[in-house]
Amino acid sequence: QVQLRESGPGLVKPSQTLSLTCSVSGVTISSFGNFWSWIRQHPGKGLEWIGYIYYSGSTYYNPSLKSRVIISLDTSRNLFSLRLSSVTAADTAMYYCARSSGQPNWFDPWGQGTLVTVSS
C-alpha cells in the first residue's frame, strides 16, 4: 500500500525559501508511470495544485507559481521535495503531497499534510 508523509519546517520567514520533503513507502519513487505532486490548501480555503514531477524527473508547474517552484526527486531516499522561494504570508497553507498513477490526472493517495506558516 502506497503511503506518503510530508515533513519540513512549520515556520518560514518572509522572503525565504520554503522546503518540504515527501517520503514515499510502498512503491519505488522512480518506478514507471508515477507522477508525484504537491498541492496546497490555504486556511479555510480550497485546494491549489502546485506541480508534479514524473518518475523520470521531468516536471510541470502551475503557471501561477512556476517562477518560484522547484520539485525534485531523491531516488536514494525514495522521496521528493518542494522548494518555494521568496515566500510571503500568502504562501501560508497546508501542503500535501500526492501520487497520480499512469497519467497526471487525479490524486490518490495523499499524505496527511504539513502546515507551513510564513511569518517573521
Add this chain to the structure above:
Amino acid sequence: EILMTQSPATLSVSPGEGATLSCRASESVSSNLAWYQQKPGQAPRLLIYGASTRATGIPTRFSGIGSGTEFTLTISSLQSEDFAVYYCQQYNNWPRTFGQGTKVEIK
C-alpha cells in the same frame, strides 16, 4: 485556467437522507473530473474519477454523473462518517484545478 464552481457552499442534511452536490466547469472538461472527500484534520480522499467511476473501497452510496461542464455527486442515505467537505477537480486542462468545496453538515 478552468474555474470549477461548486454549489451549494453548505448543505444541511439529516442522517439517512440523500444529498446532491453540484460542480460546474467554466468550459468543457469532458468526463475528466474527480471528486474528493475531506474530513476535518485529514487529507482529501479520492471518491470518484472519470466523473462516475468509484475509487477502490468507496461505498456504492456514492455516485457521480455528468460530462462537459455539469457534474453531480450524489450520496444516498448519508451515514455519520459522510459529513465532510467535498471537492471536485478537473484534469482535462492544465493547470489541474479544484472547486471551492461543498460542506455537508448534519441538519
